Each structure stands twice: as C-alpha cells, then as structure tokens.
Amino acid sequence: xxxxxxxxxxxxxxxxxxxxxxxxxxxxxxxxxxxxxxxxxxxxxxxxxxxxxxxxxxxxxxxxxxxxxxxxxxxxxxxxxxxxxxxxxxxxxxxxxxxxxxxxxxxxxxxxxxxxxxxxxxxxxxxxxxxxxxxxxxxxxxxxxxxxxxxxxxxxxxxxxxxxxxxxxxxxxxxxxxxxxxxxxxxxxxxxxxxxxxxxxxxxxxxxxxxxxxxxxxxxxxxxxxxxxxxxxxxxxxxxxxxxxxxxxxxxxxxxxxxxxxxxxxxxxxxxxxxxxxxxxxxxxxxxxxxxxxxxxx
Amino acid sequence: xxxxxxxxxxxxxxxxxxxxxxxxxxxxxxxxxxxxxxxxxxxxxxxxxxxxxxxxxxxxxxxxxxxxxxxxxxxxxxxxxxxxxxxxxxxxxxxxxxxxxxxxxxxxxxxxxxxxxxxxxxxxxxxxxxxxxxxxxxxxxxxxxxxxxxxxxxxxxxxxxxxxxxxxxxxxxxxxxxxxxxxxxxxxxxxxxxxxxxxxxxxxxxxxxxxxxxxxxxxxxxxxxxxxxxxxxxxxxxxxxxxxxxxxxxxxxxxxxxxxxxxxxxxxxxxxxxxxxxxxxxxxxxxxxxxxxxxxxxxxxxxxxxxxxxxxxxxxxxxxxxxxxxxxxxxxxxxxxx
Numbered sequence: 159x160x161x162x163x164x165x166x167x168x169x170x171x172x173x174x175x176x177x178x179x180x181x182x183x184x185x186x187x188x189x190x191x192x193x194x195x196x197x198x199x200x201x202x203x204x205x206x207x208x209x210x211x212x213x214x215x216x217x218x219x220x221x222x223x224x225x226x227x228x229x230x231x232x233x234x235x236x237x238x239x240x241x242x243x244x245x246x247x248x249x250x251x252x253x254x255x256x257x258x259x260x261x262x263x264x265x266x267x268x269x270x271x272x273x274x275x276x277x278x279x280x281x282x283x284x285x286x287x288x289x290x291x292x293x294x295x296x297x298x299x300x301x302x303x304x305x306x307x308x309x310x311x312x313x314x315x316x317x318x319x320x321x322x323x324x325x326x327x328x329x330x331x332x333x334x335x336x337x338x339x340x341x342x343x344x345x346x347x348x349x350x351x352x353x354x355x356x357x358x359x360x361x362x363x364x365x366x367x368x369x370x371x372x373x374x375x376x377x378x379x380x381x382x383x384x385x386x387x388x389x390x391x392x393x394x395x396x397x398x399x400x401x402x403x404x405x406x407x408x409x410x411x412x413x414x415x416x417x418x419x420x421x422x423x424x425x426x427x428x429x430x431x432x433x434x435x436x437x438x439x440x441x442x443x444x445x446x447x448x449x450x451x452x453x454x455x456x
Numbered sequence: 457x458x459x460x461x462x463x464x465x466x467x468x469x470x471x472x473x474x475x476x477x478x479x480x481x482x483x484x485x486x487x488x489x490x491x492x493x494x495x496x497x498x499x500x501x502x503x504x505x506x507x508x509x510x511x512x513x514x515x516x517x518x519x520x521x522x523x524x525x526x527x528x529x530x531x532x533x534x535x536x537x538x539x540x541x542x543x544x545x546x547x548x549x550x551x552x553x554x555x556x557x558x559x560x561x562x563x564x565x566x567x568x569x570x571x572x573x574x575x576x577x578x579x580x581x582x583x584x585x586x587x588x589x590x591x592x593x594x595x596x597x598x599x600x601x602x603x604x605x606x607x608x609x610x611x612x613x614x615x616x617x618x619x620x621x622x623x624x625x626x627x628x629x630x631x632x633x634x635x636x637x638x639x640x641x642x643x644x645x646x647x648x649x650x651x652x653x654x655x656x657x658x659x660x661x662x663x664x665x666x667x668x669x670x671x672x673x674x675x676x677x678x679x680x681x682x683x684x685x686x687x688x689x690x691x692x693x694x695x696x697x698x699x700x701x702x703x704x705x706x707x708x709x710x711x712x713x714x715x716x717x718x719x720x721x722x723x724x725x726x727x728x729x730x731x732x733x734x735x736x737x738x739x740x741x742x743x744x745x746x747x748x749x750x751x752x753x754x755x756x757x758x759x760x761x762x763x764x765x766x767x768x769x770x771x772x773x774x775x776x777x778x779x780x781x782x783x784x785x786x787x788x789x790x791x792x793x794x
Binding site for chain 1: 511515516517519571574575577578581582584585586588589590592593596597698702705709713738739741742744745746748749752753756757
C-alpha cells in the first residue's frame, strides 16, 4: 500500500465519518446562532433518532428510508417539545440556567433510555439493511456501499437545508431572528415559531445522522450520543459557531483529521483529537474558520 | 481584633467537634457505616464548595469537576503507593499522604490552568464544553495508562483518610474560599457573574479572575480526589465520571448558586439521599436530572439563591413571615369590616 493510497483511503473514511459530524454540527450551530445556547441534549437527540430508526426497522418492519424518515419526524417533534417546555421559559434568564437545563435534559434522556426496558445498558446490533458491498476505486482504495449511502444522504440533507435557509420564507425568518431577535419581531416575524422551527430542523438532522451512524457502525447503545455530540460541537466551533457552511466544513475537517490520526497509529487517542483541535482553535482563532470578529454590544 | 478572635475561636471549636466525632468513631460509638458516609459527606462538601466558586460566584459553567478530582486522586495515589517516586522516601505514612494530597491538588490546579486559560479567555459557554470534553479525555487516557492499572484501576492504597482528615480539609476549603469571596478578588469575580461587560468596563481583568477562581477550585477538587482515593483505597477511571460532575453540579444548584452554606447543606443532604435511595439506584440519575431541570425552571438561582444560611437570615425570614401574617390578619379584619 503506497502512501498516496493510504492518504486517499483515509480521506474517504474521514469524509464519510465527517459528514455525520457535519449533520450534527448543523443542529448545534443553528440553535446557537438563533438563541445563543449550546444544546447539550443534541447528542441525545442523535441517540434517540438512532433508536427510533432501529425500532422502526426491527419492530415495525419498515424499510430503511421510511425508518429514517420516522426518526427524523419523531426527533423534530421531540426538539420542539424540548424547546417549548425547557428552554423557552429560560430565554431571558441567566445563560448558566439554560445551560444547566440543557445538561439536565441530556442526562434525563440518557438515563431514561438506560432505564427503558427496550433499550437498557447493552449495545444492540443494528440490522444490515442493505447487502454490504465494497467498491474498489483504485488499487487498495475501497469504499463500502454503506459509506456511499451515508455520504449521499448527508449531502442531500445539507443541500435541502441550504435550500430551506436561503430560498424559503421560514429560512429568511431564521436568518433574520439570528441576526437580531428584537428587530425581527418588530418586522412582524413570529420569533417563537421560528425558534421552534429551528429546533425541529436541527433535531431531525441529528436523527438522520444517528440512523446513518448506527447503520455504519452496526450498533446502537444508550451512550452513543455523548462522544459524537461532543465532536460535532467541536466541528461547529471549528467552522465558526452560528455559521451554517462552517459547520459542514468543520465536520468534514474533523472527520478527516480523526481518520488520519487513527491511521497514523494513534487510534487510542482518536477521541482526544477533537478535544485538542478545540483547544487549539480557541487559542488561535476562537471565532472559527469562517467567523468574523463581532464586537459585542451592550 | 475581637472579630478575628471570635473567628479563630469558632474555628477551634469546630475542629474540636470534628475531633470529638473522630474519637467517637474510633471508639466505635458511631457505626462504621455511618462513619464512612460522614467522611464521604465531608469530601463532597469540598467538591461542592469548590465547584460553587466557579459556577456560583464567577458565573462560569464547569462540567468537569470530576476530571480534576481524578487528576488529584491518581497523582496522590501514585505518590503514596510508590515509596520513592516523585517524593523522597524519607516522607512516609501520613506525612507522605498529606504532601501527596497537596501535590495532587497542585497537579489538578496546573491542569485546570491549562484547560481554563484558552476557554476562559472567551465569553460564552466554551468552558462547559471544554470541561466536559476534558472529563472524557482524562477517563480515556487513564483507561489506556497501564502504569495505573488501566481499566481495572489502581488498587491497594493505604487507608489514610479518616473522618477528621476529610473534615479538616473541608474546613480549610470553606475558610479559604469564603475569605477569597469576601476579598476584593472575590468581589471582582462576583462582578463578572453579574455583568461581564460592565465588569470589564470598570477595569476588572476578567480573564485573570476567572482563571484564578478556576485554578483554586481545581486545586481543591484535586485534594478531594486524593481524600476519596485514600478512603476507598482504590481509584478506577470509573470512580470519577461525568455522573459525579453532575452530582456535584446538582449540589451547587440545590444549595444555591453562590451560597457556600447552601452547597454544604446540599452536599450533606444529597450524599445522605444517595445512600438512603440505594435501592432505587437505577432511577437515581433520572431523579437528579429532573431535579436539576425543575430547579432551573422555577428557581434559576438555586434553592437558597446566593444568600448564606445564618442565624440572622433565619431571624429575618421569621420576621418577614410574622409581618406577612399580621398583614393578612389585618386584611382579613378590614375585609370582614367591609
């Protein structure tokens, strides 16, 4: 295996892994952009999405795409409920209060899943819904059918999101609210509805990411949201939090870095890479790759 | 002068009480199980009060307090278990343990500085995610470090911690942190919590004070970790997980963000509750997270707010209650008259 082949192979692995991070990072970044809150429960939405997909396939005998769609709808509703019940009352409170609520929600979902008789502590195998095939792109450079599927769906969802944000009225409202909530309200935009819509959108993307992740790694477990959630946040920060294209680029970048490190023999420290990347980014350019320095107004 | 004298007198009295309890434990007047639980309570008081310095006083949000406890615990455990590593072999027994605890705290403080500096420079919530990540990374690194036993943990530590040691540590922690809060540094920290931009405009070097508070809190977390390790006589990566950080967070929130006495009370209460609810272990975390959410929704400053529990507060609230009751009675009378 030559070095070029190795690099190409890791690039492919990294991009397909990174596309999942990017999907999740979009949820973080949109919510942060609009209400300046790190939604800690986002990783758990990812986990719940994966489980809804899993049970739709195993218990309801759905096909893969209907199952993913069910998971996305379910999590969209969950996201709206979360926002309405837990975050909305705290919108004007001290930000630490909202953050703690988010952490509380994250713990709540995780432990409810743990205590639920269908889920429990042990990891479950995600069914291999499509026959697994490997395509040889070049000598020693392969990509599996699942990875292609993951990449295609992720790219499709990102394009759909770009369309919603830039071409629809709701997207326009989202951009307006994230720019200036009060001015948006004066212009007759229903801010509450827009925020709920943002949560629905972000959560459904996380659900899709969860199902794709589960399909690729073949397992679902109640703690699966923790590390991908953390990494997706790092991806969002890398690209510049609040900036949608930034989240996509950040996700891909993180995915590629991670596969590069595990290929270089540091698979043990794979999980530490994201953390190191975050620290370095915060030291060097805290606004992220695409971020502009915004002066804070009082 | 009289004030200082009475403060010293209070301290001496407290220590005497602690020592008396320890003697009662040694004489087995207090059940060994209770003795163990009381020691854990004292250790959690250290953890909760130090976390309160970051979350309550400074208004920052750390989610990795257990990670700093792990750093302190492992550092101290390495020192006490290897008689000629790091510290020269002339220090043995309890002296070695005390020095190891201090070094564990310093190591945690150093790590706290490295973690805190990049994230505290920025406004916003980066600290939360960085500390959360830090806790996870520490766990992963410890799992893979064979020298300290990897996943199975580091066993066979001597049992150096007794109730009095933990009690003494908690008194030291409370005294230092209380004095810090009441100093000009503490007021600077409070001003950051209340309004960071305003504080900066008034010339408070916000980053420096946030880092100072964070490092102090990490130090005490490290010492608490060392105490815990030498109480249970082992450390494993599983002893200091995210769940412990959440428990400490709940103690701070329950007691009131910024209230030292609240944290102490909540630490004692929650440790007791965790023991009493052992049968419902599976549901404990569900309960805790619901509690956290509901307190935040209905009393975002915590149960006690930032008030300190003291006799004058009790007197005050009693007075208020009585005044309210009187007013009600009067209202009732006037209503009846109409």
